[in-house]
Amino acid sequence: MPAEIVDVQTSENFRAIQLQILDGLQRPAGQKNLPTMLLYDERGLRLYDDITTMAPEYYLFGAEEDILKNHAMDIVMAMHNTTGCIPGETVIELGAGSLRKTSHILRSLSHIVDIPSRVPLITYYALDLEKRELERTLNAIAISDIGSDLKGKVETKGMWGTYDDGLKYLKSTGLYAPTAIDRPSRLEASMRFDARDLSPSSTTSGSDSSGAHVFDVSPPSTPEEVQPPLHIMFLGSSLGNFNRKDGAAFLHSLPLRPGSGDTLLLGLDHANEKDLIEEAYNDPRNHTKRFIMNGLRGAGRALGNETLFLEDKWDYVNVCFLVVKF
Ligand SMILES: C[S@@+](CC[C@H](N)C(=O)[O-])C[C@H]1O[C@@H](n2cnc3c(N)ncnc32)[C@H](O)[C@@H]1O
Incomplete structure (x- = not known):
């Protein structure tokens, strides 16, 4: 029997994500951001699976x-x-x-x-x-x-x-x-x-x-x-x-x-070495990069044009600024 799925989506989600994208991109340099939810469309979830199965660095x-x-x-x-x-x-x-x-x-x-x-x-x-x-x-x-x-x-x-x-x-x-x-x-x-x-x-x-x-x-x-x-x-x-x-x-x-x-x-990570964290989120075979870059498609799609943000015009940089040890 197929799984029962309860639909709890609210209609405001679509507009809310558009507003978050516009707000995030209008911020000053260094503070610009996109909602992380954009990473997890169907393709993004498969790419995330690739990270968890093929990138031991993560x-x-x-x-x-x-x-x-x-x-x-x-x-x-x-x-x-x-x-x-x-x-x-x-x-x-x-x-x-x-x-x-x-x-x-x-x-x-x-x-x-x-x-x-x-x-x-x-x-x-x-x-x-x-x-x-x-x-x-x-x-x-x-x-x-x-x-x-x-x-x-x-x-x-x-x-x-x-x-x-x-x-x-x-x-x-x-x-x-x-x-x-x-x-x-x-x-x-x-x-x-x-x-x-x-x-x-x-x-x-x-x-x-x-x-x-x-x-x-x-x-x-x-x-x-x-x-x-x-x-x-x-x-x-x-x-x-x-x-x-x-x-x-x-x-x-x-x-x-x-x-x-x-x-x-x-489930949370604890404080770890800077290099270890940076590699975890930027593996040498670029699984994480592909996952993150897919978010650009999601952002474009939410604004009505999936190719609005061309991937080759963007770079993926991952820097761990601060490690807090408890
Ligand atoms: C980092 S993955 C973790 C997946 C899984 N819990 C695990 O431990 O492997 C984050 C998960 O949360 C989902 N997610 C991210 N933002 C969400 C949101 N705002 N509402 C519902 N699910 C969200 C993603 O689709 C993805 O499956």
Whole structure:
């Protein structure tokens, strides 16, 4: 069965991106910019895949993949440290991409649900910008061996739109608040898996043995008020696509509810050597250059002429100005 894709796009997106392009190009020299969203059209996503599969210099992907491959279960346990698995819980991944890393989390999520049911206990939404890529990646998961692990346990769906669209949709539909159908019956609630029984420690600490951090916001007050938690995943150092101020504002805008067991799984690089970073974003076989240059086509297309910015009139330079060590 083809993957279900929820269209959450808002009509303002097209005009908004045009205005961002014009605003970014009118800035003084040295401050000009284009929205990073332009990088991720269908071709851009394939080019990004090329970076992650053919440019080992881009160490971030492999490093994060190793963490998820080796510690997905620890991470999933930390996500459920305070609540266990509650029927109706939602996992949403912002900018899901290829789902290669996600597949480890999905498999581990399936392992915390004991018994398959007609309505799977957990719903996972892959949010991204390109509908066809969402269909392709979700269908690939469904027909892989992970797909059979997920059956009756974790339902996978696409959410087509921007981060803002997806977050608006979550807030407006109350996707993560229980509906009459989703709300766990007392029997279901009593059957819920309690990760604390299996985890090595029963603290509410947000870090696990992988060193990954799952930000957690404490348990619900009474069992009767059990609300399915919302788990947000934001991997691949995508926060780096924001400047610091906007990145902080974006994290603040996430609809995580204190006292609900909601969590945020954030994948970020740490401070590294300047040369290593510069090579990661400018590999010798030019995979990254092709990916970045594709953004120029996107910018032209958004303004009505795909060849408005001729690639051969532009150069790709990648300089790491500042490495902050914590
Ligand atoms: C750096 S890639 C990371 C992909 C994947 N999460 C990973 O870790 O490999 C960023 C992803 O976010 C998506 N993306 C970028 N900006 C977005 C936006 N404003 N709204 C929704 N998705 C966005 C891109 O299409 C792309 O799939």
